[in-house]
Amino acid sequence: MIANIDPVQDQPASDLNWDYPKPFTLTVVPGAADIDGLNHTNNAVYVRWCEAIGWAHSEALGLSLADWTRLDRALAIRRGEYDYLLPSVVGDDLLLGTWITGYDGRLILERRFQLINVRQRSTVMRGRWDVVSIEMSTGRPRRLAPEFAAAYLPVLVAQDAAK
Numbered sequence: 106m107i108a109n110i111d112p113v114q115d116q117p118a119s120d121l122n123w124d125y126p127k128p129f130t131l132t133v134v135p136g137a138a139d140i141d142g143l144n145h146t147n148n149a150v151y152v153r154w155c156e157a158i159g160w161a162h163s164e165a166l167g168l169s170l171a172d173w174t175r176l177d178r179a180l181a182i183r184r185g186e187y188d189y190l191l192p193s194v195v196g197d198d199l200l201l202g203t204w205i206t207g208y209d210g211r212l213i214l215e216r217r218f219q220l221i222n223v224r225q226r227s228t229v230m231r232g233r234w235d236v237v238s239i240e241m242s243t244g245r246p247r248r249l250a251p252e253f254a255a256a257y258l259p260v261l262v263a264q265d266a267a268k
Contacts, residue, residue: 121200121221121223121226122221122226122228123202123219123221124217124219124231124267125202125204125206125217125219125262125266125267126262126266127204127262128202128203128204128219129158129161129162129165129202129203129204129260130158130200130201130202130203131154131157131158131161131200131201132198132199132200132201133154133199133200133201133220134196134197134198134199135150135193135194135195135196135197135199136195137195139195140194140195143192144194145192145193145194146192146193146194146197148187148189151187151189151220151230151232152185152187152232154201154220155185155187155201155203155218155232155234158201158202158203158218159203159216159234162203163256166256166257166260167256168252168253168256168257172252173241174241176250176252176253177240177241177242178238178239178240178241178247178249178250178252178253179238179239179241180214180236180237180238180239180253181236181237181239181244182234182235182236183213183234183235183236183237184233184234184235185232185233185234186232186233186234187230187231187232188230188231188232189229189230190227190228190229190230190231191222191225191227191228191229191230192229193220193222193229197222197224198222198223198224199220199221199222199223199229200220200221200223201218201219201220201221202218202219202220202221203216203217203218203219204216204217204260204262205257205258205260205261205262206261206262206263206264207261207264208249208257208258208261211248211249212237212238212246212247212248212249213235213236213237213238214235214236214238214249214257215233215234215235215236216233216234216236217231217232217233218230218231218232218233218234219231219232238250238253
């Protein structure tokens with residue numbers, strides 16, 4: 106069973122110490138099935154949460170998997186990095202934020218993640234993906250589709266906006 110996941114945009118989280126302004130957020134609460142032998146949330150769970158918020162953010166911006174299929178385009182994770190800073194346990198109130206933080210002007214977008222323990226007001230995890238635009242039917246890299254650019258580029262956060 107996956108943790109309780111609730112997509113939220115503009116939740117009253119503006120007073121948290123986010124790495125970038127205006128995150129798209131998901132509330133997550135680890136459940137018993139998310140806990141590993143070290144009695145904290147398993148790292149693989151954080152990766153699943155990043156995938157969940159990536160999809161939720163895309164859908165909130167108007168691009169669902171059905172749209173990707175119709176357009177024969179996708180964003181495939183080329184590289185993923187995660188820094189696990191603090192543990193979380195069953196019942197912790199966590200808020201996961203994401204941003205689009207980079208674009209090479211052709212094929213590659215960068216997405217960042219930050220997971221905050223709301224009660225402790227501390228960052229639990231930071232993550233980063235490089236995603237490459239591909240043609241779904243062939244798996245080959247293809248220029249970012251205009252529909253993708255129209256959805257994702259308006260929310261691009263400049264790297265110099267980081268705190």
